[in-house]
Amino acid sequence: MSSCLLDCFEFSDRHTSENLAEEQLRVAREWQVDEKVVCCVSDNAANITNAMNIFKWTHHPCLAHTINLIVRDALKVMKPTVDKVKAAVEYFHRSTVGAEKRKSTQRQMVLPELRPKQDCTTRWNSTFYMLKQFLDSKNAIISTLANVNAPVDALTQEEWKVVEEVCRVLEPFEQVTVEFSGESYVTASKMTLLCKGLQRITASHQREANVTTGHVTELMDTLCSSMDRKFHRMEYNHVLSEIATLTQ
Structure with missing residues (x-):
């Protein structure tokens, strides 16, 4: 390549x-x-x-850009929760006291000393990484915010559940985004297979009732609706079919 x-x-x-x-x-x-x-x-x-x-x-x-649009649009339904996470992350980035207390708490709880990631508005997966790392440091973050009396709103139990479920739903989208960001191998030949896979796995979350929170249920409905529009008749695209055949 x-x-x-x-x-x-x-x-x-x-x-x-x-x-x-x-x-x-x-x-x-x-x-x-x-x-x-x-x-x-x-x-x-x-x-x-x-x-x-x-x-x-x-x-x-570009499929990576298409997925970015699909997921960004779906994430709007849980904007209040995402905004709360962003506010907490920004606090840890600007407050020396908060950052030191967070690291101390992580050490006490024998957790990795992870610095909360900030998201970027042009890359949806940066929001995923922010939420995932925030969730991985849940106990340390709850304890730290309470001890330092941080000027941010703490997440409710329901909102922590939303973060957990949305990370589970969006993980396949992150994996496909990373796969299609590669520059040393052919990606177009995988497009149909991976897009249909995203549709199937998201639909399976709906059927199996793996999600219990209303916001994430709405997010999945938006994802499925957007993918139906964006990926419509992709399997009949002759260019993608030819590329897939040539790269076997």
Whole structure:
């Protein structure tokens, strides 16, 4: 596997579909590959998607970005709980007293001295890592926040249950995101299989009633609905089928 950067330049014009299409075609013609393009991959922005349609290049949205949109949208239903976790994490990052007390408590409880992770708005899995590590340090965090009288709202038992269940539901999405972020192996050939797998495993959580909290049930419904739209008829995509066949 290898990749080549054909051009990198400041683009000061308006990012309309027409302007983007013109620049992409210019670069492709400069390198004499405009008649050799098999497929273009980009994020899901409407302007870049429409740009591809202007000169009829086959276009596929980046799956990692698609999953980011799906999960970010679903996480909105539990925003109050996520905001509470973020506030606590931010407190530990800015308070020396809180951070030292947290580390001391973790040592006393024979727990790893994990520094709470902060999330990034453009990467949904950073929110997953924040929630997962927060959950792994649950007892130390509860004790520390109580002892230092931190100016943040503590999570209720119900909210801790929400965090636990959402981590279990989202773990397969994190695994697929990591798999599709690889640069040294072919990923498109796995797309159909892994997307259908995400749909099946999320549906199984619904059928088997593995989730008891209302927010996470709503989150799963949103995930399933979004995947139905985004992954519709993916198995009939001829480009993905050809890539899967060629990489066997």
